[in-house]
Every structure is written in structure tokens, then in C-alpha cells.
Amino acid sequence: MQKQCFDLDPLGDVLLTLRCPNQLDLSWRSLIFAKPRKSAEGSDESESRPKSNAPTASVDEPNAHDETEDVQFLLSSRHLSLASPVFGTMLSGGWKESTVLIERPRKIARLENSYTTNSESQPRHQITATEWNTEAFLLLMNIIHGHHRKVPQKVDLETLAHFSILVDYYKCQEITEVFARIWIEKLAPSLPRSHCPPSMIWIFVSWVFSNASIFEKMTELALKGSQGPLETLCLPLPSVVLDAFEEKRTSSLQKMMHAVDEFRNGLLNSSIGCDLACTCMLLGALIKQSDRLIHGQHVQRSIKQVKLDFQGFETPAWGSLDSRGRATRHDCSIASQLMPAVDKVWYNLKGLKSDDYRVQKENEVPKV
Known part of the structure; x- marks a missing residue:
């Protein structure tokens, strides 16, 4: 069975392989969540996977029937580098997630053979990622590559959470903030009124997209309702926020x-x-x-x-006896x-102000 593949740029020069997709559990039916692994070492050979009898997915929608099969994305290095300093570092050879391939995938080579006979000798990039949510990753790639008609006008809170994890990791707030603002405005009327897993998700979403008002409201709920240190699910809130929360x-x-x-x-x-x-x-x-x-x-x-x-x-x-007994x-x-x-x-206990804890510069790339 062929791997699921999304062609964001049919002539793209980056092949990103998403291994073990959809492993981050944000379901609020349980309070036990897996710790995310952000990346894996690149490899020139595809990892062997059990074959599945599920039908091949289309290139427009993620395959909901096979969540363990690798998913591949054909992407543009120029779009990725402009949108994300993290991708820029990967593609420049600074991260272990990326390798340069001399041999082109047959599907890509077939597309390029109509333009040049020497396409298979051109160096191409391969990037490996693990565990990301396929739907959220495709959403991010559509935004980065300008396929905005494929971007929905609204998403549910869990999808927004997975999307925020990706935006936070790849540091691409600038190109995504317009869409995120639309989604947040449509979800905001149903903000939680007590501390719960959805309110924790809102804390992370508002942190990633610098929504100070929602961040303060949701951290106030958490300060008053949490029975101990803040349960972050698997959301990577910075330690400076967690420490400030617990201290307060x-x-x-x-x-x-x-x-x-x-x-x-x-x-x-x-x-x-x-x-x-x-x-x-x-x-x-x-x-x-x-x-x-x-x-x-x-x-x-x-x-x-x-x-x-x-x-x-x-x-x-x-009681007591008065003068009359x-x-x-x-x-x-x-x-x-x-x-x-x-x-x-x-009543004096208010939520945290997000601007007080932003220690990283907006385009700072995480250390390898």
C-alpha cells in the first residue's frame, strides 16, 4: 500500500515524512497524556510499517482509517524558510531532522522529467517529524503554501490546540495569526467558566497567539480551581509561566x-x-x-x-439573658x-499577564 501523500507544491524540493502521526492525546476524557516527541532523526530509507487494507486516501483530506501509516508532504523549501525560522534552520543543515537526498522519489521525478532530463541528480531535502496531528499539520502547510481556500473558517478546540502546538514549535505565528484570530473569535463565546481541560487548552492557545485577555481569564480560573501545579496535558507551556503560576x-x-x-x-x-x-x-x-x-x-x-x-x-x-430574663x-x-x-x-486574585513572561524574541529559534 502506498503512503498517504499531500502535494502542497507539485514541484516542491522538500519531502517531509510524518511518522507515527496522531499520537498526541488531547482528549479531556482522561487526565493522563503522552509526552510529545517533537522530532526524530532523518533517514535515507523509509521505515517499514505493517501493511493496511484501508483504501488509499485522497490528496485533499487526511486518511482517518490509518493513523499509524507514515504520511508524506511534498513542500517548498522557500515557503517553509520564509514562514518559519525553525524550518529555515532545518533546511540549511543545522538540525538532525533533515537530510539531503540525491535520489528523487519516483513520483516527484516523474513530474520533473517533463521539464528536465537531469532532475534525478538535483539535491533535494528530506525532513522527518513524528507524532504531529495530520489534520493540523496539513492545515499549517496549506496556510504556509498559500492554499487559503482549503483553510476552514472555523475549527474545533482540539484542532486549534494541535495547530497551536505546531505553530509554537515551528515559530510561525506571523503567517498564521490572521486565521488563528478568526478561529479564536468564533470559539470565544463558549469559553469555560471553571477550570477544566478545555480551559488549559485555552491558556496554551492564548499564549501562542498572544491573546492577553483570554490568557488572563483562563489563568485566573486555573489559579482558583487547580488543586495543585498546573496540569499542562501535553501542551508545552514554558517553565517561566508554570513557575509563576504555582508561586501565585x-x-x-x-x-x-x-x-x-x-x-x-x-x-x-x-x-x-x-x-x-x-x-x-x-x-x-x-x-x-x-x-x-x-x-x-x-x-x-x-x-x-x-x-x-x-x-x-x-x-x-x-444566647444570653437580657435584663428582663x-x-x-x-x-x-x-x-x-x-x-x-x-x-x-x-477578589484580588487575578490571572497572569502574558507579556510579563515573554522572554524569547519573536523569531528566536529553539536550541538544538
Whole structure:
């Protein structure tokens, strides 16, 4: 069976082989995701694969029936180099993913034989990549090679995520940002309202395409809803963002716990509470209910969960006798005394500003 092949440039001088395609799992039905392998060493010989009985795919759509068969793309080195400094470095011989082929693939040579009889002696490039999503890669190549009528007006969030991974890796934001902006605008009305795997995808997408507003909104959801360090799925967010996120999350948790400590100290020194009975009742109830949080078990709980824990602290009902000997209920409660300080931490907690963490220059190529 012939490999699936997409001719982005029928006279192209680059043959890119995508091995083990569609291996990056972004499904939010599971929280266990494979770590992406960005590339593999080039080879002059095709890797042997089990044959499949699935029908040969057309050149316009990826083959959905065979995700393990190598996929080949016939591309233009000039288009790739102009769009991506990473491809430019590969094609100049600086990366191990690329090799120069003297022998031309028969399909390409057949196209060129009508123009020259010496085509098979011309040097050509071969690039190898692994695990990328075929649909997203074809989408990127259509944009780079100017086949804009084949680019859809809208995509789903998972496709946008795979596309963003490619754009981030190959550093081709400039040529793709117009299409990405259109897709983001159409998906934006359905932004998540709580932290979840889709919101994590939005954090990465907004980071890649410099959408500061969405990045701040989604990181705020994550700061308040994450139960630990940010789960990145298999999305390559830079460590500077992850470190800043965790520092801000733990700092906000500590501020909430500090509010509890301040409340407790205020009850002990009687600066909070109406009288001795009031401070004793509130202090006893606070110690009993906050023991689990005070002893560090708040670390693996989200800020939202900790806030709800504090909000749910119960105050025992008690009263006193007035001058006429009638029983009256005491109005002081833990919530009325504690929650203003906790709410202040909650409402002051905002998302990260993406521009604060952009340390790489726009066209900087990752180190090999």
C-alpha cells in the first residue's frame, strides 16, 4: 500500500515524512497524556510499517482509517524558510531532522522529467517529524503554501490546540495569526467558566497567539480551581509561566491561611468578639473545624475549595439573658468575622499577564 501523500507544491524540493502521526492525546476524557516527541532523526530509507487494507486516501483530506501509516508532504523549501525560522534552520543543515537526498522519489521525478532530463541528480531535502496531528499539520502547510481556500473558517478546540502546538514549535505565528484570530473569535463565546481541560487548552492557545485577555481569564480560573501545579496535558507551556503560576497559587493559599491565623489570634487576645463567652465559643468552633486546613492539608486543595471550606464553618447557636430574663440569640459568627479577609484574597486574585513572561524574541529559534 502506498503512503498517504499531500502535494502542497507539485514541484516542491522538500519531502517531509510524518511518522507515527496522531499520537498526541488531547482528549479531556482522561487526565493522563503522552509526552510529545517533537522530532526524530532523518533517514535515507523509509521505515517499514505493517501493511493496511484501508483504501488509499485522497490528496485533499487526511486518511482517518490509518493513523499509524507514515504520511508524506511534498513542500517548498522557500515557503517553509520564509514562514518559519525553525524550518529555515532545518533546511540549511543545522538540525538532525533533515537530510539531503540525491535520489528523487519516483513520483516527484516523474513530474520533473517533463521539464528536465537531469532532475534525478538535483539535491533535494528530506525532513522527518513524528507524532504531529495530520489534520493540523496539513492545515499549517496549506496556510504556509498559500492554499487559503482549503483553510476552514472555523475549527474545533482540539484542532486549534494541535495547530497551536505546531505553530509554537515551528515559530510561525506571523503567517498564521490572521486565521488563528478568526478561529479564536468564533470559539470565544463558549469559553469555560471553571477550570477544566478545555480551559488549559485555552491558556496554551492564548499564549501562542498572544491573546492577553483570554490568557488572563483562563489563568485566573486555573489559579482558583487547580488543586495543585498546573496540569499542562501535553501542551508545552514554558517553565517561566508554570513557575509563576504555582508561586501565585501557593501565595494566595498562604494569604487565606494567614487570614485564619489573624482571626484566631484576634480571638485569643480578645480584640475580636463581644465578650468572653463570644470569644470562647468562636475560638473553639474555629479550632475544631480548621484543624485539617491548619495542618497543611490545604496544599492539594484548590483556592476555591478552601474558600468554600471557610465559608461553611458553622457557629454554635448560643444566647444570653437580657435584663428582663429573656433569652436572646447571639449574632456573632465565624463567617461574619472571617470571610471579609478571605473574600479580599479571592477578589484580588487575578490571572497572569502574558507579556510579563515573554522572554524569547519573536523569531528566536529553539536550541538544538
